[in-house]
Amino acid sequence: xxxxxxxxQRAATAGVFAALVFIPVLFFxxxxxxxxxxxxxxxxxxxFTAGAAYAINYSGRVSxxxxxxxxxxxxxxxVHFKFSLFxxxxxxxxxxxxxxxxxxxxxxxxxxxxxxxxxxxSGGWKLWGPLTLGAAWLFxxxxxxxxxxxxxxxxxxxxxxLSSLARRQLIQIDRWALKVRDLPAALLIxxxxxxxxxxxxxxxxxLCPFKITGSFLDQEGYLKxxxxxxxxxxxxxxVIGPLLTKKRIFCSFLCPFAAWQAFWGRLNPFRISAExxxxxxxxxxxxxxPMSAKSCAPGGKxxxxxxxxxxxxxxxxxxxxxxxxxVLGLELPAAEGVLGRLVTVECFFVFSALTLGSVFxxxxxxxxxxxxxxxxxx
Amino acid sequence: xxxxxxxxxLLGLSIGFYCLSSCLPLLAPYMLAEGKAVWKFNSxxxxxxxxxxxxxxxxxxxxxSLAGKAGQYAMPPWLLPASMAxxxxxxxxxxAARVSGGAGPCLLKKDLNPFFKRLPFALGFVTGVNIxxxxxxxxxxxxxxxxxxxxxxxxCGFFSATSLFISPVLLGTPWLGRRANExxxxxxxxxxxxxxxxxxxxxx
Numbered sequence: 407x408x409x410x411x412x413x414x415q416r417a418a419t420a421g422v423f424a425a426l427v428f429i430p431v432l433f434f435x436x437x438x439x440x441x442x443x444x445x446x447x448x449x450x451x452x453x454f455t456a457g458a459a460y461a462i463n464y465s466g467r468v469s470x471x472x473x474x475x476x477x478x479x480x481x482x483x484x485v486h487f488k489f490s491l492f493x494x495x496x497x498x499x500x501x502x503x504x505x506x507x508x509x510x511x512x513x514x515x516x517x518x519x520x521x522x523x524x525x526x527x528s529g530g531w532k533l534w535g536p537l538t539l540g541a542a543w544l545f546x547x548x549x550x551x552x553x554x555x556x557x558x559x560x561x562x563x564x565x566x567x568l569s570s571l572a573r574r575q576l577i578q579i580d581r582w583a584l585k586v587r588d589l590p591a592a593l594l595i596x597x598x599x600x601x602x603x604x605x606x607x608x609x610x611x612x613l614c615p616f617k618i619t620g621s622f623l624d625q626e627g628y629l630k631x632x633x634x635x636x637x638x639x640x641x642x643x644x645v646i647g648p649l650l651t652k653k654r655i656f657c658s659f660l661c662p663f664a665a666w667q668a669f670w671g672r673l674n675p676f677r678i679s680a681e682x683x684x685x686x687x688x689x690x691x692x693x694x695x696p697m698s699a700k701s702c703a704p705g706g707k708x709x710x711x712x713x714x715x716x717x718x719x720x721x722x723x724x725x726x727x728x729x730x731x732x733v734l735g736l737e738l739p740a741a742e743g744v745l746g747r748l749v750t751v752e753c754f755f756v757f758s759a760l761t762l763g764s765v766f767x768x769x770x771x772x773x774x775x776x777x778x779x780x781x782x783x784x
Numbered sequence: 785x786x787x788x789x790x791x792x793x794l795l796g797l798s799i800g801f802y803c804l805s806s807c808l809p810l811l812a813p814y815m816l817a818e819g820k821a822v823w824k825f826n827s828x829x830x831x832x833x834x835x836x837x838x839x840x841x842x843x844x845x846x847x848x849s850l851a852g853k854a855g856q857y858a859m860p861p862w863l864l865p866a867s868m869a870x871x872x873x874x875x876x877x878x879x880a881a882r883v884s885g886g887a888g889p890c891l892l893k894k895d896l897n898p899f900f901k902r903l904p905f906a907l908g909f910v911t912g913v914n915i916x917x918x919x920x921x922x923x924x925x926x927x928x929x930x931x932x933x934x935x936x937x938x939x940c941g942f943f944s945a946t947s948l949f950i951s952p953v954l955l956g957t958p959w960l961g962r963r964a965n966e967x968x969x970x971x972x973x974x975x976x977x978x979x980x981x982x983x984x985x986x987x988x
Contacts, residue, residue, distance in 0.1 A: 588963070592970030595816070599809040600978065628985065 411747060419747045420464035426748075427760055428456035434765040439772035442500040447772035454478070455764040462756055468718035472557065473570055475760065479767040480563025482774035488616075495781055501773040506539060507616075508554075509561065512666035513597035513609040520602065549758050551674025552667050555657060555697075556717035557759035558766050561616060561644070565657050566717070569648035569696050577650045583698040587658070587713065590665035597662055609662060615640035654696045658713070668712045675733045676755045678716055680708045684728030694723035716755065731755050788934050789941040792922060796945025799918040803946040806916035809975050810871065811953055814907055816968025817879070819957035826957040833908035834947055840912025841943045845935035848923050852930030859923070864914070865986025868979050871910040875976030878903060879969050918946070 411419070432452035439448040458475040462468050487504050489496035511518075518540075524530070546554060555562050593613075601608045610617060613636055640660055647655025657664050680691070687706030696719055703709035708720075708729075720729050730737065731752040741749050764771075796803070811833065819826050851859075922942045926935045960968075 586970075588967045589970055591967045592813075592974055595813065595967065595971045596809065596974045596978070599812055600975070603805040603809050632981075 415744065415747075416464050418744045420460045422744055423463040423748055423753060423757070424456040424460035427459035427757060427764075428452055430761050431455045431764045431768075435768040435772065438765070438768040443773060443776050447775050448768065450775055451764065451768060451772045455760060459756070459760055462760075463753070467722060468752065468756060469722055472718060472756075472760075473566055475763070476557060476563040477567030477570075478563075479763065479771055480560050480567060482767065482771040483560035484564070486770045486774040486777055496777060498773065498777065499780075500776065501770060505769050507610075507614075508543070508559070509614070509661060509663040510607065510610060511539065511543065512594060512663045514601050514607065515666075516598050516602040517605065546762060547667070547670050548673055550762055551676060552671030552713075552715040553674070553676065553755070553759045554667050554671075555661075555664050555715040558763040559657075559663075560767070560770075561661075562654070562657050565644055565648050565654040566696065568645060569652050569654050572649050572652050575650075575652045579651050579653060579698070580693070583653070583658070584701050587698055587711070589659050590661055591668070593660065594662035594665040612636050613640050613660065615644050615656065648696075652696070653698055658696075658698050664713065664715075667715075671712070671715075676716060676751070676758075677732050677735060678710055678714050678718075678720065679730060679732040679735050680710060680724075681728040681730070682707055684726045686726055688725060690723040690725060691720035691729060694719050716759075785934065785937045788929075788937040791925075792938040792941030792943075793945045794941075795918070795922055795925075796942040797948075799921070800946050800949035802918050803916060804949040806914070806918075807911055807950055808953070810875065810907065810911050810914075810979075811950065813968050813971035813975050814875075814878070814904070815953055815957055816960065817965055817972050818904070818968070819960040819965070821958050821960065823958055826954055829904040830951075830954050832904040833911075834950075836905040836908025836910075837912040837947075838908075838943055839905075840909045841939045842936060844913065844919075844923060845926060845939040846932060848926035849930055849932040849935040852927040856927075862987060865983045867910065867913040867983070869983025869987060871907075871914055872976045872979030872981070872983055874903070874906060874910050875972050876980060877976075878907065879973035879976055918942075 432449060435448035435452050436445045439445065439451070455475065458471050461471040465471070485496065486498055486501065490498060546558070550557065556566065597609045597613075600606075612633055615637055617637065640656060643656040643660055647653070685707050689702055689706070689708070691708050692700045692702060695714075696717065697713055697715055699711045699713040699715070700720065701709045701711060716731070718731075721727075721731075731750075733751050738749055738751055741747065747753075814833070815826065815830070818829055922939065926938060929935060929938070
C-alpha cells in the first residue's frame with residue numbers, strides 16, 4: 407500500500423478499516439464464545455483483532471502486525487488446549503473439545519472419500535460428517551487460499567512466531583531449501599496412499615508433532631519408540647528449526663496440509679506479485695521469505711512459487727516496493743479519500759484473512775483469556 | 785480351465801479395491817516420477833509393470849501348486865517381510881538412481897545407464913510377490929488344488945481382474961510435468977524407506 411496520505415488521513419482510513427474488521431469479529435466471536443463464557447472475553451478478542459487491523463492499515467507493515475496477531479492466536483491455542491499437559495493449573499474448564507485438526511484432513515482425504523462411498527452405499531447419511539467440514543474448508547479456501555497457513559493455522563503461528571525471535575540466521579538453508587521444497591507434497595501423496603492402504607491415521611501416528619498427549623501412539627514397544635523419535639524430530643522442526651534458521655521449517659518442509667493448500671489455494675484469486683520492471687535483483691525478498699517460497703529466476707528476478715502463503719514478509723523486505731498483493735496479478739485503480747484508500751487488493755485480502763482468522767480463533771482465544779484471568783485471580 | 789479362470793477373475797473383481805489400495809503406494813509414486821506427457825510412453829512403462837506383476841503371479845501359481853502337491857499348506861513366515869523389504873529397497877534405488885546430475889546429493893550423482901534408472905518390470909515383479917490379503921486368498925486356493933496348469937488359469941483370471949482396478953492410475957499421467965516427476969521421485973523415496981523399514985521389522 408502506497409503511503410502518500412497525511413498521518414491524520416491515514417488514521418481515519420485505518421480507523422474505518424479497524425471498525426470494518428471489528429464488527430463481524432465481535433458478532434461471530436460473541437456467538438461462538440458466548441455459548442460457554444462471558445461475551446466480554448469475545449469483546450476483548452475482537453478489540454485485539456481490530457487493533458491489529460488498525461496497525462496494519464496505518465503503518466502498511468502487513469507482516470509485522472499479522473505475525474503478532476497470528477502468534478498470539480497460536481499461543482492462546484497452546485494455553486487453552488496444551489499447557490494442561492504440563493500443569494493442572496491450565497486445565498480447561500470450558501471449550502474442552504479441541505477443534506478438528508485441519509492438518510489431518512489432507513492426508514486422509516482418500517479415506518474420507520472411501521467412507522463417504524460406504525455411507526452412500528449403506529444409506530448411512532449420518533456418516534456424512536466430513537462433508538460439512540469439507541464445505542467449511544472450501545469456503546475458507548475460496549476466501550483465503552494459501553493465506554490459511556500464515557493467518558489462521560494455530561500450529562503455523564508457533565512456527566512463525568519462533569522464526570521471528572532469532573536476530574539472525576544461525577544456519578543458512580537457502581542452498582538446499584529449494585531442492586527439497588517439494589517434500590511436503592511428496593509426504594502428502596505418500597501419506598494419503600498409505601493411510602488408504604492400511605486404513606490408519608498414518609500422519610497422526612508417525613509424524614504429528616502435536617500429539618504429546620500420548621494418544622495415537624502404537625502399543626508395540628519398538629514402533630512406539632520410532633514414533634516418539636519422529637514426533638520429537640517434527641517437534642524440533644517446529645520449535646528449534648525456526649530459531650536457528652529464521653524460516654518456518656515444519657510448515658515449509660513437513661506439513662502435508664501446506665502442500666494441500668498450495669495446490670487448492672489456486673482457487674483463491676489473491677496473489678503476491680513482483681513487478682519485474684522495478685526489481686533490482688537484490689534478492690532481499692528471497693532471504694526474507696519464511697516459507698522458502700521464492701527463488702531466483704534467470705536474470706536475477708524473483709519467482710514466486712505456489713507455496714507462497716501471502717504472509718507479506720517480502721513486501722516489507724523489498725527496497726523498491728515492487729511486491730504487492732494482487733488479484734490474479736492485477737491491481738485495482740488507485741482512489742483518494744478515506745473510503746477510497748480502502749479499495750485496494752491489500753485491504754480486501756487483509757480484511758478477509760484477519761476476519762476469518764479471528765473468527766476461527768474464537769474457538770479458543772477468548773477461552774484462553776479467561777483461563778489466564780482465572781489463574782491470575784487465584 | 786475356463787471355470788477356474790472365471791473363479792480367479794471373480795475373486796479379483798470382488799476384492800480388487802484392496803488390491804488397488806495395496807498397489808497404489810508403490811505404483812502411483814512410480815508413475816508420478818516416470819510419467820511423461822505422452823500416452824504411449826506411460827502405457828509402455830505401465831505394461832512393463834503389469835508384465836512384472838504377471839510374472840510374479842505365475843511364479844507364485846507354480847510355487848503354490850508345487851507346495852500343495854508336496855502337502856505343504858503354509859507359506860514360510862519370512863516370505864512376506866522379505867518381499868516387502870526387497871520392494872522397499874528397489875523403490876529407494878529407483879528414486880535415487882533417477883536423480884539428475886547436478887540436483888542430488890553427491891552419492892547419487894553417478895551417471896547410470898538409463899536401463900537401470902527405469903525398472904518398471906522389476907518393480908511390477910516385487911509388487912506381485914508382496915502378499916496382500918486378496919493374493920493370500922488366491923494362494924491358499926491354489927495350494928488346495930495342487931495343479932500347476934489349473935493354478936496358472938486361476939491366477940491369470942485373478943491378475944486380469946485386479947489389473948482393471950489398477951489401470952486408472954494411467955489416467956492422470958499425461959498432465960505430468962517435470963515438477964510432478966520430482967515430487968514423484970521424493971514420494972518414491974519415502975515409500976521405499978517405509979516398505980524397507982516394515983520389511984526389516986518383520987524379518988528381525
